[in-house]
Every structure is written in C-alpha cells, then in structure tokens.
Amino acid sequence: MNRKSLEEQFFRRLTQLTTVLLFVVLTWIIATILYRGIPAMSWDMITKVPQGGFYFGKEGGVLNAIIGSFYLAGGATLCAIFVSLPVALFMNIHLVKYQSFLTRIRLLLDILWGVPAIVYGAFGFTLMLYFGLRASLLAGIITVAIMICPIMIRAMDEVLRTIPRGLMEASYSLGSTRTETAFKIYARKALPGLTTAVLLALGKGIGDAAAVLFTAGFTDYIPENLLQPTATLPLSIFFQLSSPIEAVRERAYAAAIILTVIILLFSLTGRGISTLYKKYSANGND
Amino acid sequence: MVMTETPIIRIRDLNVHAPDNHILKNIHLDIPKNKITVLLGPSGCGKTTLLKSLNRLTDLYPELKIKGNIYIDDDDILHPERDVSQIRQKMGLLSQRPYPLPMSIFKNVAYGLKLKGITKKDEVERRVQEYLKKAALWDEVKDRLHSSAEQLSIGQQQRLCLARGLAVNPEVILADEPTSALDPVSTQMIEHQFQELKEEYTIVLVTHMLRQARRLADYVVFIYYGKIIEHGPVNEVLDNPKEELTKKYVSAGV
Ligand SMILES: Nc1ncnc2c1ncn2[C@@H]1O[C@H](COP(=O)(O)OP(=O)(O)OP(=O)(O)O)[C@@H](O)[C@H]1O
Ligand SMILES: [Mg+2]
Numbered sequence: 001m002n003r004k005s006l007e008e009q010f011f012r013r014l015t016q017l018t019t020v021l022l023f024v025v026l027t028w029i030i031a032t033i034l035y036r037g038i039p040a041m042s043w044d045m046i047t048k049v050p051q052g053g054f055y056f057g058k059e060g061g062v063l064n065a066i067i068g069s070f071y072l073a074g075g076a077t078l079c080a081i082f083v084s085l086p087v088a089l090f091m092n093i094h095l096v097k098y099q100s101f102l103t104r105i106r107l108l109l110d111i112l113w114g115v116p117a118i119v120y121g122a123f124g125f126t127l128m129l130y131f132g133l134r135a136s137l138l139a140g141i142i143t144v145a146i147m148i149c150p151i152m153i154r155a156m157d158e159v160l161r162t163i164p165r166g167l168m169e170a171s172y173s174l175g176s177t178r179t180e181t182a183f184k185i186y187a188r189k190a191l192p193g194l195t196t197a198v199l200l201a202l203g204k205g206i207g208d209a210a211a212v213l214f215t216a217g218f219t220d221y222i223p224e225n226l227l228q229p230t231a232t233l234p235l236s237i238f239f240q241l242s243s244p245i246e247a248v249r250e251r252a253y254a255a256a257i258i259l260t261v262i263i264l265l266f267s268l269t270g271r272g273i274s275t276l277y278k279k280y281s282a283n284g285n286d
Numbered sequence: 287m288v289m290t291e292t293p294i295i296r297i298r299d300l301n302v303h304a305p306d307n308h309i310l311k312n313i314h315l316d317i318p319k320n321k322i323t324v325l326l327g328p329s330g331c332g333k334t335t336l337l338k339s340l341n342r343l344t345d346l347y348p349e350l351k352i353k354g355n356i357y358i359d360d361d362d363i364l365h366p367e368r369d370v371s372q373i374r375q376k377m378g379l380l381s382q383r384p385y386p387l388p389m390s391i392f393k394n395v396a397y398g399l400k401l402k403g404i405t406k407k408d409e410v411e412r413r414v415q416e417y418l419k420k421a422a423l424w425d426e427v428k429d430r431l432h433s434s435a436e437q438l439s440i441g442q443q444q445r446l447c448l449a450r451g452l453a454v455n456p457e458v459i460l461a462d463e464p465t466s467a468l469d470p471v472s473t474q475m476i477e478h479q480f481q482e483l484k485e486e487y488t489i490v491l492v493t494h495m496l497r498q499a500r501r502l503a504d505y506v507v508f509i510y511y512g513k514i515i516e517h518g519p520v521n522e523v524l525d526n527p528k529e530e531l532t533k534k535y536v537s538a539g540v
Contacts, residue, residue, distance in 0.1 A: 164385060166381055166385040167385040167387070170381065171387065173374055173378065173381075174401060174451070174454055175372065175374040175401055176371070177371055185387055
C-alpha cells in the first residue's frame with residue numbers, strides 16, 4: 001500500500017525472523033548437548049569425584065567441579081552483592097544530583113562489563129601473585145567477584161533508575177532520613193529487579209572459564225578451605241573436551257547438561273522469588 | 287496586605303535561583319493558621335518551587351540556591367543546621383501524582399507512625415484506622431488493609447498518600463495540584479476532606495482550577511514569573527482583582 005505500512009510490515013517480519021532464528025539456534029545447542037550428553041550421563045557423574053583414570057574414560061564424576069562451581073560462584077556473588085548494592089544505591093540516591101558525573105560512571109561500568117573475562121583472569125592472576133596467593137578458591141572468588149561487579153552494579157543501577165523520583169520525594173517528605181529512604185523504600189521497591197540482577201551476575205560467574213583458568217587452579221578434590229585450589233564446571237568441561245578419548249569427550253557433554261540445569265534452576269528460582277515477593281511483599285515484615 | 291489571623295508560616299525575602307533562572311523573587315508572605323491558602327499562577331511561575339522550599343525538599347536539588355528566611359512557629363527552617371526530618375514532618379506534602387510506598391496499605395500509613403516512634407501494636411492499628419478515615423478511604427480498604435498499596439486506583443492512592451501524610455502529624459499540609467490526576471468523584475472527596483482538615487491543619491494548596499480555588503480557598507496568592515502579584519482573601523483576589531495581570535488570569539481561567 002503506502003510506505004508506512006510497508007515499513008511496518010518489513011520490521012515486523014524482521015523481528016519475527018530474528019526471534020525464530022534465535023529459537024532455532026538455542027534449540028540446536030541444547031539438542032546437541034542433550035543428544036551427546038545423555039548417553040554419558042550417570043549417577044556417578046554427579047555423586048563422585050574423578051577417580052584414578054577418570055580422564056582416560058574410567059570411573060568417577062565431576063562432583064568436584066559441581067561443588068567447586070557452587071563455592072566459587074556463590075562466594076563471588078556474595079562478595080559482589082556487598083559491593084554492588086551500596087554502590088548502586090549510592091549512585092541513585094546521592095549522585096543523582098550530579099548527572100554528568102553519573103553518566104561517566106555508567107560509561108566506565110559499561111566498558112568494564114564489556115572487558116573480556118580473560119583480562120579479568122590475567123588481572124586476578126597479577127593480584128594473586130602480588131599478595132603471594134596461590135591458585136585457590138579464594139583467588140578465584142576474588143577474580144570472579146571483580147569480573148561480575150560491573151555487571152551487577154549496572155543491572156542494579158538500571159533497576160533503581162526506573163524508580164520514580166517522586167517516590168523518593170514522598171519518602172523524604174515524610175521525614176525519612178537518607179538511610180531509611182535507601183533501605184526501606186528504595187531497596188524494597190527494587191527487590192524483584194535486584195534479584196534478577198544478582199542472578200544475571202551469578203549466571204555469568206558460574207558459566208565463565210577464562211577468569212578462573214589461572215586463578216582457581218584445578219583439582220580432583222573438593223576444596224576444604226579457601227586456600228585450596230578448586231575445580232569448576234566450565235574448566236572441567238574444557239579439559240574433558242580436549243581429551244583424545246571419545247568416552248571422555250562424551251562426558252564433557254554430560255557435564256554441560258549439569259551446568260545448564262544448574263543455571264536453569266537458578267533463573268527459575270529467581271523468577272519464583274520475585275513472583276512470591278510481589279505477591280506477599282505487602283504482608284512481609286521489614 | 288493585612289491578615290488578621292496569626293501567621294503560622296512567615297516567608298521573608300525568599301529568593302530561589304537556578305543557574306540560569308531567577309525562580310522566586312523576593313517572596314514576602316504570611317500564611318495564616320488553620321486556613322486554606324491557594325497559590326495560583328501560570329505554569330512555570332514557581333508554585334511548586336515555593337512549596338518545596340517550605341519543606342526543604344529543595345535540598346534535593348543542589349543546583350537551586352535559596353536565600354531568605356522562612357519562619358515556621360518562629361523557627362527559621364532555612365537555617366542550615368535545622369533538622370530537616372523534623373521540618374518535613376511538620377510540613378506534609380501531597381504531590382501532583384500519588385506515590386504509595388512499596389508496601390501494604392496498612393504499612394503505608396503505619397510508616398509515618400513508626401518514624402514518629404509509635405510502635406505499640408494496638409495504638410498503631412487504632413491510628414491507622416483514624417487516619418484512613420480522615421482521608422475518607424477507610425470504608426474502601428478496610429477489608430484489604432494488607433494487600434499492596436500499588437493495587438489501589440489512582441484516586442484511592444492519592445487519599446492513601448493523604449492518610450500517610452497525616453500520620454506523621456504535620457501542622458501544615460502542602461498540596462501540589464493534588465487532584466490534577468484524579469476523576470471528578472475522587473477530586474470531590476479530596477476537596478471535601480480538605481474542608482474538614484482545615485479545622486486542625488493549615489493547608490497550602492496549588493491548583494490550576496479557579497473553580498477549585500473558589501470552593502476551597504480562604505486566601506489566594508497570585509504568582510507570576512516568580513513574583514507575588516496579588517494576595518488576599520479569596521473574594522477580593524478572584525472577584526475584584528486590583529492588578530492587571532490578575533484580572534487577565536482570572537478572566538481567562540473562568
Ligand atoms: N531544579 C531546577 N533547576 C532549574 N530550573 C528549575 C528547577 N526547578 C524548577 N525550575 C524552573 O523554575 C520555574 C518554576 O518551576 P515550578 O515547577 O516551580 O513551576 P510551577 O509554577 O509549579 O509550574 P506548574 O504549574 O507547571 O507545575 C520553571 O521555569 C522551572 O523550569
Ligand atoms: Mg508545579
């Protein structure tokens with residue numbers, strides 16, 4: 001007909017196409033992992049650490065990497081929360097007055113977000129040497145925490161930005177102090193979004209291999225303290241996949257299934273938490 | 287202009303500057319106790335800024351430079367060492383759009399009580415009910431006090447914000463076009479509440495609706511480009527304006 005509707009048609013088609021494409025690619029990836037991983041999947045995979053000869057196709061599992069990943073990503077996320085939440089709150093409560101400064105901070109964080117994980121890995125490695133640490137759970141946690149902080153801060157910042165200024169003024173008008181405004185009003189309003197931000201960072205932390213390559217080390221055992229090295233699922237997948245032995249490579253796919261399921265569980269829990277929160281926040285105690 | 291009533295707020299030589307704008311110019315104004323004073327004026331003349339100066343919400347905008355004195359009960363609230371929280375609790379603000387706190391209806395009202403240090407359960411419950419009644423909202427929400435305040439209609443939210451403001455027990459209610467986002471029925475409810483509330487509170491109301499000003503005002507202040515042009519009892523200013531600018535504004539608006 002006319003140009004406008006043609007344009008509209010074109011862009012609608014384009015979005016449809018990209019959606020389908022994305023869906024196809026995702027399904028393909030998941031199908032591949034499942035197809036190759038399921039036959040190699042076994043109870044041993046998730047309940048046993050590698051036994052002697054595991055990397056030659058003999059028995060054992062990747063429990064070391066599962067637990068290691070939980071420790072590492074959990075610890076890093078926890079550390080990152082303690083840094084990111086105050087920073088994001090500070091940006092949106094105290095720094096709103098200084099818009100141009102704030103814009104620069106955001107730009108900086110966006111750049112840091114884009115820095116490849118391997119750079120963080122190298123940085124973590126330098127830090128580690130400087131402090132005389134060895135490749136360990138602690139060094140891994142610190143590196144991953146540094147890596148996911150910009151993500152978490154920016155994601156939290158985006159959530160807090162959408163909170164209307166009027167709400168803040170309403171809170172102040174009642175005579176609340178800054179701290180009360182920050183923690184009772186802002187944080188509460190933002191909680192569902194903040195949960196998502198934390199999970200985003202956690203997902204990145206648990207799935208990343210490059211940052212922990214030099215810093216967390218690798219071991220067949222479950223770490224017993226922060227100074228011991230730890231295995232992680234991404235690295236475990238990487239090592240198994242580089243094996244010349246077919247059976248070992250198949251098990252890499254089984255480990256990939258485990259990692260995917262863990263990430264899926266995290267995001268489902270996150271969804272659940274924020275829905276529950278929305279439903280009951282009205283009744284909840286402070 | 288002579289005002290016989292005792293002023294609760296005395297504004298003296300108030301000047302507010304933005305970096306490239308002189309927003310309020312030499313404001314000199316007495317606001318009498320337990321009356322409704324309406325601020326009238328074209329958009330952008332500085333009404334909101336004046337209200338925000340009265341509870342120091344202007345502190346949130348460091349680009350604004352404020353000079354002069356505002357006395358409330360003989361305290362100069364612009365003094366930098368005054369406790370802002372206390373000042374703000376004396377001056378409840380009702381904004382143009384309602385912003386309920388992200389919690390239940392009950393807790394929205396209880397929030398102010400808590401800030402005041404009232405935490406005993408039965409007293410909190412009694413007071414929440416009292417203020418919701420004062421804001422004419424009780425009957426509509428009494429069966430769902432513990433559901434989220436964000437589910438209320440905008441009109442109900444505005445009345446909730448009124449109840450929440452009353453709960454901190456202010457002396458003055460600053461209302462910035464409180465009905466501009468509301469339907470006629472909710473507007474009427476709020477107006478009706480204001481009539482009742484002025485027994486106990488001093489109300490400063492910004493409105494663009496001359497009819498609302500006529501219905502509610504005891505005194506009218508007409509502001510134009512940051513200056514007070516005319517100021518006096520409602521019938522004098524609206525029916526017999528002395529100044530050319532006021533005449534124009536009033537005749538255009540009716
Ligand atoms: N923080 C600020 N920085 C710079 N200029 C400001 C600021 N706040 C207000 N102004 C300016 O001051 C003038 C008065 O604004 P104000 O919001 O007080 O007007 P108003 O009378 O409430 O208008 P309306 O009826 O449209 O609400 C406007 O020109 C506005 O642009
Ligand atoms: Mg205004």
